[in-house]
Amino acid sequence: MEGLVSLRATIPPVTHRPNKFTPRNSIPGITINFRTRKSVPFASSSIRAQQLESEDSSATVAPVTVPEEDALKVKEWEVGMFQDEVAASQGIRIRRRPWTGPPLHYVGPFEFRLQNEGNTPRNILEEIIWHKDKEVAKFRERRSLSVLHKELENAPPTRDFIGALKEANMRTGMPGLIAEVKKASPSRGILREDFDPVEIAQAYERGGAACLSVLTDEKYFKGSFENLELIRKAGVKCPLLCKEFVVDAWQIYNARAKGADAILLIAAVLPDLDIKYMSKICKLLGLAALVEVHDEREMDRVLGIDGIELIGINNRNLETFEVDISNTKKLLEGERSQRIREKDIIVVGESGLFTPDDIAFVQEAGVRAVLVGESIVKQSDPGKGITGLFGKDISS
Numbered sequence: 286m287e288g289l290v291s292l293r294a295t296i297p298p299v300t301h302r303p304n305k306f307t308p309r310n311s312i313p314g315i316t317i318n319f320r321t322r323k324s325v326p327f328a329s330s331s332i333r334a335q336q337l338e339s340e341d342s343s344a345t346v347a348p349v350t351v352p353e354e355d356a357l358k359v360k361e362w363e364v365g366m367f368q369d370e371v372a373a374s375q376g377i378r379i380r381r382r383p384w385t386g387p388p389l390h391y392v393g394p395f396e397f398r399l400q401n402e403g404n405t406p407r408n409i410l411e412e413i414i415w416h417k418d419k420e421v422a423k424f425r426e427r428r429s430l431s432v433l434h435k436e437l438e439n440a441p442p443t444r445d446f447i448g449a450l451k452e453a454n455m456r457t458g459m460p461g462l463i464a465e466v467k468k469a470s471p472s473r474g475i476l477r478e479d480f481d482p483v484e485i486a487q488a489y490e491r492g493g494a495a496c497l498s499v500l501t502d503e504k505y506f507k508g509s510f511e512n513l514e515l516i517r518k519a520g521v522k523c524p525l526l527c528k529e530f531v532v533d534a535w536q537i538y539n540a541r542a543k544g545a546d547a548i549l550l551i552a553a554v555l556p557d558l559d560i561k562y563m564s565k566i567c568k569l570l571g572l573a574a575l576v577e578v579h580d581e582r583e584m585d586r587v588l589g590i591d592g593i594e595l596i597g598i599n600n601r602n603l604e605t606f607e608v609d610i611s612n613t614k615k616l617l618e619g620e621r622s623q624r625i626r627e628k629d630i631i632v633v634g635e636s637g638l639f640t641p642d643d644i645a646f647v648q649e650a651g652v653r654a655v656l657v658g659e660s661i662v663k664q665s666d667p668g669k670g671i672t673g674l675f676g677k678d679i680s681s
């Protein structure tokens with residue numbers, strides 16, 4: 286990260302109230318000149334404190350009497366622009382949406398936009414994330430964080446997601462099941478036409494699921510937060526994972542307000558410090574964070590972050606859709622499994638699990654839980670689908 290930013294900031298006394306959130310694109314009385322960029326684009330609002338803890342000595346801020354809290358806000362806002370560089374330095378290929386769309390061109394009465402590498406998503410995950418950035422910005426305008434804070438007072442209490450997985454694992458001697466309420470996916474299209482989320486959730490619970498995963502993305506998975514709320518309100522006891530594409534801490538508060546007990550954080554999307562702070566926010570809210578990895582580099586990054594309790598290994602490459610369950614085994618080989626044991630982390634094998642042999646294979650590799658969607662949601666009775674998947678009744 287060293288040398289990414291050479292920062293010269295002139296900060297006159299700040300007149301706005303300390304401790305009050307200031308929009309990052311309008312901090313009064315602050316002039317910042319960057320060596321690498323002159324204009325300051327609007328920065329998206331995910332936690333972008335990547336450089337706050339860095340030792341980067343090239344970032345210098347003129348000493349002024351700014352309350353510490355405000356100074357941090359200023360720095361966060363400044364470094365927001367460099368998120369893609371920070372992410373790339375950690376091997377993250379997913380870029381964040383450029384805030385200006387493709388440039389407009391005019392030919393006679395027609396206007397058109399030129400697509401190019403910089404303003405067009407390179408794969409499905411990037412497309413989802415760019416859409417999410419826009420969607421969350423819109424949602425935040427409608428329901429601010431302070432509104433969400435109030436809603437949290439009326440949220441149903443959290444249930445112990447990790448505890449439920451451990452308990453099921455001990456009880457059955459098999460991996461605890463997170464059964465996914467999944468209507469559709471970008472790779473498989475519609476999985477189930479007669480989709481009643483509450484009926485499916487109840488069938489999963491009867492069939493012995495320890496926890497449920499509820500897809501809340503509407504555009505790509507035909508899920509919704511309404512489904513999450515309906516399942517919670519129907520009295521399903523299994524703790525609920527909000528299966529979202531988190532790009533902003535706002536989504537974590539929202540998930541909790543809607544009754545989630547856990548949330549997904551994807552290492553292919555979020556830089557280390559985002560994962561670190563977001564999982565702290567989860568802890569504060571009583572949520573479990575399922576941190577998802579797909580390759581060795583992501584696994585090593587996440588193992589280097591303190592306080593992570595639950596890691597999901599996705600057998601699906603979210604950029605290409607390729608599914609290979611031996612990915613779980615590959616990531617648990619060697620000294621990684623030793624570190625996982627030392628840190629008492631529960632590993633979840635995710636995606637592409639269809640048969641008792643598949644379950645046995647990932648269990649042998651070292652997982653104590655599995656996350657399954659397609660193979661069980663497609664069964665006429667998804668509860669019986671669980672028995673078929675495990676090769677035995679795991680409901681009692």
Ligand SMILES: O=C(O)c1ccccc1NCC(=O)[C@H](O)[C@H](O)COP(=O)(O)O
Nearest residue numbers: 470471472473603635636637657658659
């Ligand atoms: O499932 C997809 O096509 C997909 C595409 C892009 C991003 C995420 C995607 N799926 C999320 C998941 O990883 C799965 O829903 C989950 O692990 C269950 O997988 P499966 O049992 O194979 O349905």
